[in-house]
Amino acid sequence: MGFDQYHEPPEELPEQTRTFARLCASLTEEAEAIGWYEQRLAVERDPEAAAIMSDAVGEEYKHFSMDLEFLLRKTPKWREIARGVLFQEGDVVEHGEAAEAAADDGTDGDAPGAGSAVEGVAGGDGSLGIGSLRGEGL
Amino acid sequence: MSNHLLREHAPITEQGWKLIDEEARERLLPGLAARRLVDFSGPRGWEHSATNLGRVERANVSELKGVEANRREVLPLIELRSRFQVSRAELRAGDRGAEDVDFADLDVAAQRIVEAENTAVFHSWRKAGIEGIASSSPHPAIVRKKNFDEYPGCVARAVELLLRNGIEGPYGVALGSEDYTSVVETAEHGGYPLLDHLRKITGGPLVWAPGVKGAIVLSLRGGDFAFDCGEDLSVGYESHDADSVSLYIEESYSFRVLTPEAAVAIVAPKGR
Numbered sequence: 001m002g003f004d005q006y007h008e009p010p011e012e013l014p015e016q017t018r019t020f021a022r023l024c025a026s027l028t029e030e031a032e033a034i035g036w037y038e039q040r041l042a043v044e045r046d047p048e049a050a051a052i053m054s055d056a057v058g059e060e061y062k063h064f065s066m067d068l069e070f071l072l073r074k075t076p077k078w079r080e081i082a083r084g085v086l087f088q089e090g091d092v093v094e095h096g097e098a099a100e101a102a103a104d105d106g107t108d109g110d111a112p113g114a115g116s117a118v119e120g121v122a123g124g125d126g127s128l129g130i131g132s133l134r135g136e137g138l
Numbered sequence: 139m140s141n142h143l144l145r146e147h148a149p150i151t152e153q154g155w156k157l158i159d160e161e162a163r164e165r166l167l168p169g170l171a172a173r174r175l176v177d178f179s180g181p182r183g184w185e186h187s188a189t190n191l192g193r194v195e196r197a198n199v200s201e202l203k204g205v206e207a208n209r210r211e212v213l214p215l216i217e218l219r220s221r222f223q224v225s226r227a228e229l230r231a232g233d234r235g236a237e238d239v240d241f242a243d244l245d246v247a248a249q250r251i252v253e254a255e256n257t258a259v260f261h262s263w264r265k266a267g268i269e270g271i272a273s274s275s276p277h278p279a280i281v282r283k284k285n286f287d288e289y290p291g292c293v294a295r296a297v298e299l300l301l302r303n304g305i306e307g308p309y310g311v312a313l314g315s316e317d318y319t320s321v322v323e324t325a326e327h328g329g330y331p332l333l334d335h336l337r338k339i340t341g342g343p344l345v346w347a348p349g350v351k352g353a354i355v356l357s358l359r360g361g362d363f364a365f366d367c368g369e370d371l372s373v374g375y376e377s378h379d380a381d382s383v384s385l386y387i388e389e390s391y392s393f394r395v396l397t398p399e400a401a402v403a404i405v406a407p408k409g410r
Contacts, residue, residue, distance in 0.1 A: 073181070083261050096276040126143035133170055134180035135358075137310065137343025 015135035020074060023067050030064035033057075075105050076129040141183055143374030144177065148383055150375075154229045162373055162387060165248035171258035171347030175310045176271075176393075177360055180367030188212035189366045189392040191401070211394045215368045218254055218265040221376065221386045224314035229383070244385075250369070251387050253349035259393050260312055260350045267392075271363060272354050272403040274336070274395040277303075279403040286320040290335045296355035296376035297339055297401035303399045305357045308341035313326045323403045356401035363400070 005025035010018060037057035044050045073081040084099025085092065180186070193211040210365065222243040230341075232239040248254040258262065262270035277299055282292045297309055314322060321344065336344055342358045356363070367383035368390035376384040395401075 020161040028386055032315070126145050126374055128159055128166065128371045128373065129183070130163065130166060130371050131172065131181065131367075132168070132175070133173040134175075134178060135343060136174050 016074070016132065020071065023070050027064060028059065028068040030060050030067060033060045034064060074131060076125070076127055080125070143372055143388070145373070148385070149226065149376035149378055150224075150229060150383060151171045151233050153233050155373075157229075157232045157239055158241070158244065158311045158373055158385070159226065161239075162248055162371075163242055164373060165245050166252060166387075168187045169205055169249070169252035169346060171256050171312045171345040171350070172365060172393075174343060174345045175312055175356060175358065176259065176363035176365050178365045178367060179393075180368035181389075182366070182368050182371045184390065186215065186323035186366075186368035188214045189394065191365075205357075213267060213394060214368075215366070215392045216258070216263070216268065217388065217390045219245040219386045220243070220251040220254075221384060222358045223382045223384050224379070225382050226380070244258050244387075247387055249348070251389070254387070255360075256312070256347050256349035260347060261356050261362075266275060269395060271356060271395055271401045272392070274398040275401045275403060276398055276404045279352075279405045280408055282404050284407055285355075286317075286324045286332065289324070289332060290339060290403050293336055293339050293353075293355055296404060299402050300355070300357060302401065305362075305397070305400045306359050308357045309355055309357050310342040311336065311340055311344045312347035312356070313344055313348050314352055315346070315348050317353045317404070318344075318346045329377070352403060352405040354401055354403050357397075362395070364394045364396055366394075 005021045006013065006018070007021075013021070034057060037053055037060065041042045041050055041053055041057070044053065068082075072082055080103040081096070085095045087097045113129060148155075148157070161369050170303065178243070189212060190213045191213055193210040195211055196208070198206050199209060224244065225240065228236075228240045254263075258266060258268045258270060260271050262273040263269060280295055282289060293311065300307075300309065304311075321332050321336065333344065340355070347354075371387060371389045374386050374388055376386055378384060
């Protein structure tokens with residue numbers, strides 16, 4: 001098992017950022033698994049095997065959704081953009097551009113642990129995005 | 139996006155909100171000790187009203203024969219709100235790019251809410267239904283000496299007491315303002331910083347906890363202390379006149395001690 005999810009030296013990263021990176025890695029793995037099952041189901045002729053794989057991919061949908069929800073809860077700006085894109089009727093790209101424009105107030109990035117998860121604009125949800133600070137201290 | 143904070147009704151520009159939110163974060167973050175030491179879940183949103191305890195009241199409230207009725211026990215969330223005012227002239231200065239906008243009242247409000255959160259979690263807030271960590275602990279408090287040179291002995295005794303009760307580490311320490319200052323300032327014999335010594339004993343962080351009296355050593359293994367967040371710390375709008383805008387910092391949460399044995403208090407000697 002490697003530690004490929006870290007792009008920077010892990011010992012220099014706050015605990016929250018390490019957790020965030022783990023969940024990002026998990027999200028990627030779930031998305032990969034969904035893609036693999038999609039391909040397997042496309043070629044499988046045995047209905048019993050296909051039923052099992054159909055059931056299995058449901059688990060991956062659930063895992064992906066839970067990972068995503070966790071990450072969105074930790075990242076207010078991402079959450080705001082996602083809110084404008086997910087489960088909306090109509091043009092996906094248009095929704096994406098509009099959601100990004102609405103959320104983009106020119107603040108720096110809002111990576112967890114970086115201490116800048118500010119949604120400081122009227123029209124944002126008003127949360128200061130502080131959440132858990134677990135493990136931080138002297 | 140409109141919500142109960144009504145920010146869009148405030149006569150405040152995007153730049154103004156950015157400055158206010160940044161100032162609030164800056165003032166809140168250093169002192170939020172509970173969030174550094176206990177299990178934090180959420181935020182679950184403003185609509186989240188109570189924490190599930192998985193229990194029912196034993197009194198049968200049914201008035202019908204043959205039907206039993208028991209009410210569920212829940213722990214209601216407490217809403218904290220700390221009001222402050224911002225001068226509209228100062229906000230206009232911020233819009234012009236002033237770098238020294240006066241947010242003194244916001245700073246006081248932030249400190250109030252930090253102390254309220256810490257006091258509730260680490261001591262107690264009975265009217266709010268919150269039994270805190272120190273008041274729940276069955277262990278006798280360790281009385282420190284006046285001299286902080288002997289502080290590591292107190293922390294080591296606290297850790298040993300936890301270990302003896304099967305409470306594993308790592309451990310963290312919530313240091314009230316007086317203890318924090320003394321710990322940071324003190325060097326032991328040979329010049330070794332007291333802070334480094336304490337960190338070696340606990341294996342976890344030492345945290346500034348304004349509102350805490352003395353200090354509290356607690357396990358960070360998880361599953362012992364539960365902070366259930368409804369609305370995370372947010373800034374909302376209340377009213378305005380020609381000169382100023384009335385705003386508030388708000389949050390909602392409940393707190394439960396699941397393992398009372400997982401913490402030990404350190405208190406100052408009497409008669410100082």
